[in-house]
Amino acid sequence: MKTLRDVAIGETAKVKRLHGEGAVKRRIMDMGITKGVEVYVRKVAPLGDPLELTVRGYELSLRKDDAQMVEVE
Amino acid sequence: MADSKITIALAGNPNSGKTTLFNALTGSNQFVGNWPGVTVEKKEGRLKGHKDVMIEDLPGIYSLSPYTTEEVVSRNFLVDENPDGILNIVDGTNLERNLYLTTQLLELGIPVVVAVNMADLIEKNGDKIDLKKLSKELGVEVISISALKGTGIMEAAEAALKAAEAKKNAKPIKFAKDVEGALTDIEGLLGGVPAHLKRWFAVKLFERDDKLPENVAALAPKAEEIITKIENAHDDDSESIITNERYEWIASALKGTYGKKGAGELSVSDKIDKIVTNRWLALPIFFCVMWLVYYVSVTTVGTFVTDWTNDGLFGDGYYLFGNGREEYTEAMNEYYAANVWTDEVTANVQKAADAGITGADEILAAIEDGDYEAFDEAYGFYGAELDEKADGAYSISDTVDTALGEDAELPANEDYGNWVPGVPVLVENLLDAINCNDFLKSLILDGIIAGVGAVLGFVPQMFVLFAFLAFLESCGYMARIAFVMDRIFRKFGLSGKSFIPVLIGTGCGVPGVMASRTIENERDRRMTIMTTTFIPCGAKLPIIALITSALFKGASWVAPSAYFLGIGAIIISGIILKKTKMFAGDPAPFVMELPAYHWPTVGNILRSMWERGWSFIKKAGSIILLSSIVIWAGSTFGWTDGAFGWNPDLELEDSVLGAFGNGIKWIFAPLGFDDIKATIATVMGLVAKEEVVGVFGVLDFEGLTALAGYAFLAFNLLCAPCFAAIGAIKREMNSAKWTWFAIGYQCLLAYVVAFIIFQLGSLVTGAGNIFGGIIAIALVAGIIWLLVRPYKEATTLQTAKA
Incomplete structure (x- = not known):
């Protein structure tokens, strides 16, 4: 299964589905990472985590561990 | 009567300009506190020019999920306190995500007006936004505002007021057919809840929300069958289904409403961010910013003003604009050199320093520098040490205490420049003038003023x-x-x-x-x-x-x-x-x-x-x-x-x-x-x-x-x-x-x-x-x-x- 964590910096991926449950998953969805949306992995923080993404026209930061919950095509 | 008052809840995402809008709408008529029992700030204020209209500033939130304190606080307010209307501010440069909250607010059965902030910026960027069409899609009034410039804000507030007075409850957005069917079925189970909240609770039950009132939560087992059927059909959990439905609805509503040109082009903000969070530069920049914040607020301005407050305003007093300080210090140093630092004192301290008595070297250094303040500090700290050791052979306290005692004629602060006595001195003089008894005087000076000074x-x-x-x-x-x-x-x-x-x-x-x-x-x-x-x-x-x-x-x-x-x-x-x-x-x-x-x-x-x-x-x-x-x-x-x-x-x-x-x-x-x-x-x-x-x-x-x-x-x-x-x-x-x-x-x-x-x-x-x-x-x-x-x-x- 390929997840958002595996997407290289500067690449765009299409979200297939979200795994996990509860607060983190809901929060990720609330922020606009839902089925079918395109996510651009913009950069990684200087210390190697978290990621900076562009989704639905704005910037979002997401920890790599949480990015693993997002399955992409 | 409190009931005749109209309450409008101000809701919106963080960074949407909500605070600016709230300030512009209420001016100085604000009450800041906390929501009960949590660390979340609660603000309300009267709408300018409308004494009977209260604006309740909800915390900045992205959603009405049950997972963060801010969201739960907002939900409870909207559901339990029954505000008369909602003014929903959305960031026009980021409509897609901002409208996500709007789709949830529309379900509460309360009149809603949407204020699109920074609409002017969108036009400037060359993007296009059709507010008329957006208003038609949402089924509520949409008004373009600029919270920063203050344009359109009163129109937005008045529109919200009018909608609230007319009780024009917002209509929820429509989901896919099967989801709608399921929600209708769940609404059928909801007997005891007010009609306008049925849709809200139906959606929350469908999402298996865990922050529902008892009477609604009790229906969850009955709803389970309906939910599972839809989940199986969609091959997804109910929470995801609803979220997807919302974002899909937004995407289709914005089609033809919102045109973004020049995707992929770097904005000014992007360029700044490229440097500020750059792999190599981010940490150095961060430390520079932190150093600046610390240096200014703690080391320089902070200490300077705090010292003035503690030692001047709430101490003996201070020189206005420092006028006279130098002359006074000079006079004090001269007085010390003539009366305190006699040859005998200096010799004793020298001997003590040679003998390795703790602190003697500090006293000696102060004498050599001719600095009376440093001497006072060192003497106050280590003076007793010199008295005790070697049976008082190094003692300097007799000379020092006489020279600085009550009968000594030290240079007086008020003789130099513009000396302003501190609050305790002024109050003490006042209390002496009215013959206040010692107990009360001590309570006021050492108990109350000292306490107030500590705060200030x-x-x-x-x-x-x-x-x-x-x-x-x-x-x-x-x-x-x-x-x-x-x-x-x-x-x-x-x-x-x-x-x-x-x-x-x-x-x-x-x-x-x-x-x-x-x-x-x-x-x-x-x-x-x-x-x-x-x-x-x-x-x-x-x-x-x-x-x-x-x-x-x-x-x-x-x-x-x-x-x-x-x-x-x-x-x-x-x-x-x-x-x-x-x-x-x-x-x-x-x-x-x-x-x-x-x-x-x-x-x-x-x-x-x-x-x-x-x-x-x-x-x-x-x-x-x-x-x-x-x-x-x-x-x-x-x-x-x-x-x-x-x-x-x-x-x-x-x-x-x-x-x-x-x-x-x-x-x-x-x-x-x-x-x-x-x-x-x-x-x-x-x-x-x-x-x-x-x-x-x-x-x-x-x-x-x-x-x-x-x-x-x-x-x-x-x-x-x-x-x-x-x-x-x-x-x-x-x-x-x-x-x-x-x-x-x-x-x-x-x-x-x-x-x-x-x-x-x-x-x-x-x-x-x-x-x-x-x-x-x-x-x-x-x-x-x-x-x-x-x-x-x-x-x-x-x-x-x-």
Whole structure:
């Protein structure tokens, strides 16, 4: 299964589905990472985590561990 | 009548311009407080020109999920308090995500008006937005505003008012057919709820929301069958289905409404971000910004103004614009050179320094520099040492005391430049003029004014800091701090934004604790409030200096070790606390928006600075004042020659405070310092940490081993902070339970650490007690277990917190 964590910096991926449950998953969805949306992995923080993404026209930061919950095509 | 008043809830995403809009709509007519029992700020204000209209500023939220305190607080308000209407502000440059909240607000059966902020910016960017079509899609009025310029805002507020008066309830958006069918079925189950809330509760039941009122939650098992059927059909869970439906609806509604040109082009904000969070530059830039904030608010402006407040305004007095200070200092130095630093005094100090008496070299250096202030300080600290050693052969106190005594003719402050006496001096003169009795005079001067001064002394520093924080927050850099520092801090259950409170805490814990307000997650915020005061603040430095010079011969490792102790306490506490019951119920997802950079307005910064500063004065002031009076009473009531009574010149040992110290000193026996003075010093440390030094002169350390001294230091560094900081903790925690928990934890940790240091240290040096050693080792093992025990991040918000 390929997840958002595996997407290289500067690449765009299409979200297939979200795994996990509860607060983190809901929060990720609330922020606009839902089925079918395109996510651009913009950069990684200087210390190697978290990621900076562009989704639905704005910037979002997401920890790599949480990015693993997002399955992409 | 309260019922005739109209309440409009102002809702919107963080960074949508909500605060600016709220300020513009209400002006100075605001009431700032907290939502009951939580650390979330609550603001309401009267709409300008409409006395009977109250605007309730809800916390900035992205959704009405049941997972964060801000969201739950907002939901409860919207559902339980029944506002007459909602004014929903959305960021026009980020419509897609902003409208997500709107789709949820439309379900509440309350009139809604949408205000699209920064619509002018969209046009300027060359993007297009068709508000008419958007209004048709949403089924509510949509108004273009610019919160910053103030255009359209009154129209928006009046539209919301009109909709509220007309009771034009908003209609929910339509989901896919099968989902709609399921929701209708669930609505059929909802017998007892008000008609306008049926849709809301139906959706929440469908999502298996866990923050529902009992009568609705009881229906969950009945709804389960309906939900599962849809879930199987969609091959997804119900929460995801609803979220997807919402975003899909938004995407289709925006088609033809919103045209973005030039995708992929870098905006100014993008260019700034490229540098600011650059892999190599981010950390250096971060440290420069932090240094600047610290340097200005703590080191220069802060200290300057705080010193003026403490020593000038609430001290003897000050020179207006410094006019006359130099002349006075010069005259004092000359007076000292002629009368105090006689040949005999200098010779005695020289001899004492040669003999290696503690502090003699400092006194000598002051004499050689001809600096009377440095001399006063060194003499006050070490003068007694010279009297005691070698049967008073080095004593200089006779000469010094005569030259500076009551009959001496020292240069007077008022003879030079523009001298303004301090508040205590003025009040004392006034009280003398009206023949006030000594008891009342002492209560007013030493109890009340000293307490007020202690509060106000922190205020200037705090205001400078709050201005910085407001700037960093509203320009968008604060979010980047969290982004850059997250990796380090999240391991300790803290947020990247916790860096600022801790950094400021090295100057003063009071603004440090207050700075935690910028942390968005409640768990991280509480954790930061609890741990910030572990770091040695400016007032703890004299304690470190005293112990270092008295017991460790000025060893250079002692001061850094105090900082390591503080940092260690923060790290260990973070890891241990996040696994405790008190914290385990708060999920802390780090899914954070990085808002576009922009210049904040001066008005917003000043307002934010004022609000935070004022709320400290109001909320923390009372506790500081009260405790200041209690300590005053404790130190001036006592036993003079066996008779109890009030006596302003009481020795501390004879006072009520002294008796209290004597009564509880056994507590500190396992830490190595069951000494009455050490106990009183610790209690006095609650007033202000530098008071510890005042109680505990150099001589009192003669009986203490270096190890016990270090245990004393460790305890005083980590235990409950001063009353001012406790007041700040109470203000920020907004809950008696959490305040006590914080104070209790700090004292417990301080005790355990000092215990381990003393007992294990004694074992190593061979003077130990086996029993104590065993307990100490058990405690170390216990801490290690607490650090490594398994832990699972909470996935639901557990406490009801209402």
